[in-house]
Amino acid sequence: MSLAEELLADLEDEENEFSEEENEKVNEESMDTSVPDNPIVKYDRVTDIAKLSNSENFKTQISKMDEMLALKEIPKLMTPLEIDPQYQLVVKLSELASEIDTEINIIYKFVKDKYQKRFPELETLIMVPLEYLACVKLLGNDIKTKGQNKDLLSGVLAPSNCIVVSVTASTSEGQELTSDELDIIREACDMAEMLQGTRNRMQQYVEMRMNLIAPNIAAILGSGSTAMIVSQAGGLAQLSKMPGCNILLLGQQKKNLIGLSSVSALRHTGFIYYHPMVQSLPPDHRRKVAKIIASKVVLAARVDFQHESRNGAYGLRFKEEIQKKIDKLLEPPPLKNIKPLPKPIDKASKKRGGRRVRKMKEALGMTDLRKNTNRMGFGDIQEDINQEYMGHSAGMNATGSSGTGRIRAAVVDNKTRVKMSQKLQKQLDIPRFSGGLSSIRTKATAGTASSISFTPVQGLEIVNPTAREEVKKDDNSGYFSSISNFQFVKPSLPK
Known part of the structure; x- marks a missing residue:
């Protein structure tokens, strides 16, 4: 092999790898049949x-289809099916x-x-091509x-x-078309209308043969929806190779804006989403059920592609599974169990005793x-006495004759009275025994003693109630004071 042939082989391998990567990316964009938005005004007619309607393949297949549709009875299929x-x-x-x-679209x-x-x-x-073409054919030059x-x-x-078209047409400032331009546009609209009618007849023929070609898919969706899905996918072989997420997108309307709000427009909705089985459910469960149906349609398509279960048994079983899942989604949540109250205990529960419990x-x-x-x-007339702690009557605590209003003093119980802890008692005893200062009042002066005195000379005179104690303190603050220290200490004699 020469060098040029080796280089060509390498290029072919790279192209094959690139094509395989592109084929694996099967998504929503790959199924879009729209043509690139390039201007094609340079074509006169x-x-x-648009050369499909004049091709030999188109005419041959349509003539065969018309012959099959003209038959009164559907002939039996031959085996193998291919x-x-x-x-x-x-x-x-x-x-x-x-x-x-x-x-x-072209x-x-x-x-x-x-x-x-x-x-x-x-x-x-x-934005819908067929509606646009029908509107253009209807309006022509006379849009006003x-x-x-x-x-x-x-x-x-x-x-x-x-409403939108009528309002916009009244204010449009476009130029009128010539008769030749208008004839070219109407010819194109007629061709699109003819192609759409042919496609409808093709779908009718495929729908009649779906019970024989794809019985399991037809058992799930019906012949009509099966024909639309198989036709949109490009055949049973292509449908069997698709994942369920892409089957869910078959037949979606991507561009359906009319100049109004697009909030209510549902994305990623196709033939399966608008199937009666899905539309009969509440809106909250429709998308989930559509995904369930799409996954079962994939399995049924693979069974039909392998020409197994020609009586549609697998399709009926898949449909039963779908219905069970739908019933499971729609059933109300289980009620909480009402637990009865426990049986009341007649006997009092035994408590552990001890010194702490007795106290x-x-x-x-x-x-x-x-x-x-x-x-x-017995026989005593009680008097109503309003008291804060003992209620409205003193009972047997009252002494003397009725009506005296006197109550016997309460008997102090040593067990229940407030006690001072030993630690606090020691803290209070320390200043008293050591002769130090304390926050407790220890002076002999009464608390009712006043600092104002009446004298015959000056009348009212402010005096110090503790003046006598201060004088007594000064007298004893000398040598015989109990709190004074040594004033002078002689040094020790030298030895």
Whole structure:
């Protein structure tokens, strides 16, 4: 092998690796059949770019499909399934359906570039290609009068779109098209309408054969939804290779803005999400159930692709599993168990005794004073006495005749009275025995002694009540003072 051949082989290997990486990235963007947004105004007629309707393959497959649709009875399938003409036709029509979608998008781009001269705002109001083409064919050059006729617009557009288009058409400042330009645009619209009608007939044929080709998928979704999914995926083989997350996106409407709010627009919703099985559920559970159905459709597609279970037994079993999961989601949460109260205990629980417990009972028990208060003498008339601690009556504690108002002094119980701790008692005794100062008042002067005295000379005179004590203190502060220290100490005599 020469050097040039080796370099070419390396380039081919790199291209193969790159293509494999691209094929593995199957996502939402890869399934988009829209064409790149490049201007194609330079083409004069739509047949210069849209050549599918005039191709031999298109005409051959459509003629075969019309012959099959004209048959009164559906012929039986041949085994193996790959050699059956009906199955081969279904596979080819599925591939042709994706080509038709691409062709319609090309025509939509062609008409949009041609018609923006007359009504440039229309492409921002209507994003669905078929609705845009139908509206262009209806309006033509007369957008002022036909654009205001809501009855005509309601035949091709939704009511919300009709209002937006009619308001915008009244203020549009586009230029009128010539008759030749208008004929070219109408020719393109007619071609797109013809292709869409052909695609509908293809879907009808595939739907009639779905019970024979994909019985397990049809058992889950029905023949109609199965035909749409198989047709959108490009055949049963491509459908069996897709993951469930991508099957969930088949048939989604990505561009459906009409100039209004897009808050209510649901993303990542396709044929499965709008299936009656999903739409019959509450909105909170729809997306989750759609994912469950998509995962089961993948399994059923792989079973059908291997030509097993031709009676749809696997599909029926998958549908039962889906229904069980739906019932599980919809069932209310379990109620909390109501626990009964425990059986009441008649006997009092035994408490451990001891010295500490006995002292606690004595401290918290009823005193003799309270017991006597609750008692009353036989035949004695009691007097209501308002007291703060003993209630309205003194009971047996009252002494003397009734009405005296005197109450016998309370008997102090040494067990319940407030006691001073030994530590606090020692702290109070230290200043008293040591002769030091204390915060406790120890002077002989009474607390009621006044510092004001009456004299015959000056009348009121302010005196010091402790003056006598100060004088006595001065007399004893000399040599015989009890608190004085040695004043002079002679040094020791030398030896």
